[in-house]
Amino acid sequence: MLCRSSTKLLNICIASLCRAHSLEKAESVIADSIRLGILPNVVTYNTLIDAYCQLVGVDAAFCVLDRMREAGIRPDVISYNSLMAGAAKEGLLPRLEGLFDEMCQKGINPDVWSFNTLMHCFFASGKPDEATKIFWYIMNNDLSPSPATFNIMINGLCKNNYADYALTLFWYLRSCGFVPQLITYNTLINGLCKAGRVQAAKRILKELGESGNAPNAITYTTVMKCCFKYKQFRHGFEILLDMERKGYTFDGYAYCTVIAALVKEGRTKEATDYMEQMMRSGIQLDIVSYNTLINLYCREGNLEAVSKLLCDMEKRGLECDKYTHTIMINGLCRSGDIKRATEHLYSMNMEGFDSKLVAYNCVVDGLGKAGQIDHAMEMFKSMERKDTFTYSSVVHNLCKARRYSCASKLLLSCLRNGLKLLDSAQQAVINGLYSSGFPSEAKRLRSIIRTAQMLRY
C-alpha cells in the first residue's frame, strides 16, 4: 500500500518535470526512487515515452520501451499510442505502421486513438485514400469514434484538396446526429475558404452561429484572411476592429494576417501603420511575426531595419527558419543583389534546411529578371525539386530572352506531365511564337493547351 501511493507520488513528480522539459532531472529522480525501493510502473514509463517523443524524438522514446520491458513491465496501448504520435509528428509513416503491427502482434488491442493517429499520419503523408479507409473502418466496426476522429477526417480531407468531400461528410454526419465542435466548424470554414468555396464557408459560418457555439479568435482570423484573399479589404478591416473590441488581438495572428495581406498588395504604408499598432499593444513577437515584419521591410527596401530585427531575434534567442531565409533571399533579389541572394541560398544549403524550393524559385526568377538567363537555366537544371512556380518563371524568362523554341519545348513537357503553368507564362510563349514568325507553331501550341485544359476537368 505504501509502495503504491509512493509510486503515485513519483508519477506526479515525473509528469511535472517532463512538463518543465527537465528530462535529465526526471531520469535522476527515477534512479533515486529505485534505490529507495519505489519502483516505476507503466504510468511512469508512459509519461517518459510521451516526453521523449515531444522533446527528443521517437528513437529516444523507443529506448524507454526497451527499458520498460527489461524492468518487467508490459507496455500497454498508451505506450504504443504515444510512440505512434511521436512517429506521426516526425512524418515517419512506415515507422508508425510498424508500431501499429507490432502492437497488434503483441496482443495489445489498438483503441480509437491508435486509429486516429494512423489516420492523421496517412493524411499528412498525402494518402487520403488510406486515411479514409481507416475512418470507415472505425465507423463500421463501432470503435466509438471520438470527436477528434471527425475533426482529423474533415481537416485531412481539406488539406488534401477534398474540401467538397469534407463538406458532404459534414452534412451526412450531422444527419446521423453528430454534434460538431467549434474546432470542427473552424476547420471546415478554413478548408472551404482556401478552396475558394466562399458561399459554402458562409453557410457553415451561419450554421456555427446557430449551433450555440461562440466564434473565437481562430474563427475571426480565418474569415478575415478569406476576405483579404478575395480582395474584400474593407470587410477584412471591419473584422479586425471587431476582434480588437472583443479582445481577440492578444497575439500576433490577427495583425500579421492583415500586414501580410497589405504587403502582398504593395500597400506598405498601411501595413506599417498596423505594425506600429501591433508593437504599441505590447504583443511578444514570435518567429512568424518577425518574418512578417522582415518581409514588410524587405518590400520597402529598408535593409537597415531588417538587420535590426535580426539582431532583436538573436537577442531573444529566436532562430531564423526557412521562411526567414526565403524572405531575405527574395528581398535581395528584389533589390537587384542577385550575388548576395545566391550566396544566401548556398548558406541555406550548408545549414541543411530541408525545403529550399521557394528560395530556389526566387533566385532562378531573380537571375532571369536580371537578364542572366544562362545562369538561371543552369540553376534550374540543378534543382532536384521543381513546381509550377519554377516552370512558370523559367518559361516566362526564356520568352523575355526571345528563346521561344526552348520555352515552347519546356511548356509542352509540362503539359504532358499534367503540370499547370501560370496563364501569363503560357500566353507569353504563344505571343512570342507569333511575333517571331512561327504562327503555325503558335496555333498548334494553343490547341494543345486547350486539350490539356479539357482533360483536366
Add this chain to the structure above:
DNA sequence: CTAGGGTTAG
C-alpha cells in the same frame, strides 16, 4: 494527439 498568422505569382 484535431482548428487561425509568415516566403515565390514574373
